[in-house]
Amino acid sequence: MYLVLFVVTLAMNVTLALADHKLITLGFIALIWTLDIIVFTTIWCSKASFIERDPEVSLISLMETFEAESLCPFCRVIRLPQSRHCNICNQCVERYDHHCPWVNNCIGRTNHANFYIHLLLVLAYCITSLINASVSLFKTSEELVIKVPTSLITTSIVTLLAFGLFFGMLISVLVVNQTQNLMQGMTSTERTRRARTLTGGSEFNQSETAN
Ligand SMILES: [Zn+2]
Ligand SMILES: [Zn+2]
Secondary structure (H helix, E strand, C coil): CHHHHHHHHHHHHHHHHHHCCCHHHHHHHHHHHHHHHHHHHHHHHCCCCECCCCCCCCHHHHHHHCCHHHEECCCCEECCCCCEEECCCCEEECCCCEEECCCCEEECCCCHHHHHHHHHHHHHHHHHHHHHHHHHHCCCHHHCCCCCCHHHHHHHHHHHHHHHHHHHHHHHHHHHHHHHHHHHCCCHHHHHHHHHHHHHCHHHHHHCCCC
């Protein structure tokens, strides 16, 4: 669904740019898409944030050496600072930020930077879509270089304006949150937990650094 929406908006952006001879816009969209396909694929395929279990070490021998709270009973690994067990991937993830359904993968230590770049590229695409549609909005059909049915132009403009505004605002919020995470050296999970602690009372203070 996510991919279909982006492919449809890509077709609309290309239609408007070609009809209006906006070659710089066309080149910029091609650059964003090329870069994002590379970054997206890297995030999607990355499994390196998962904490691998040593098959020769049993849970009992780990429990004899470490405290039970510092072990994950599902993966039988030692919980590292900022690591957490993902119930969807069923693995412990190093520096766990969140499980992203869009890339169907966990965002952790090795792919967090790429996830941030992906958000910036999607935001750049939303802004470009808004500019592309806004410029075409003020063009008359006589000014178009390539003649395209008016209904297609109108549908593309309305769809791209709605897409750019909605997704642009959504992605902006995510970019702000992730920028705060990077500046404070925190993960989204830690920030959520801290927000709960601040609103939920002092009894949770002890558990903030657990996990
Ligand atoms: Zn685990
Ligand atoms: Zn996961």
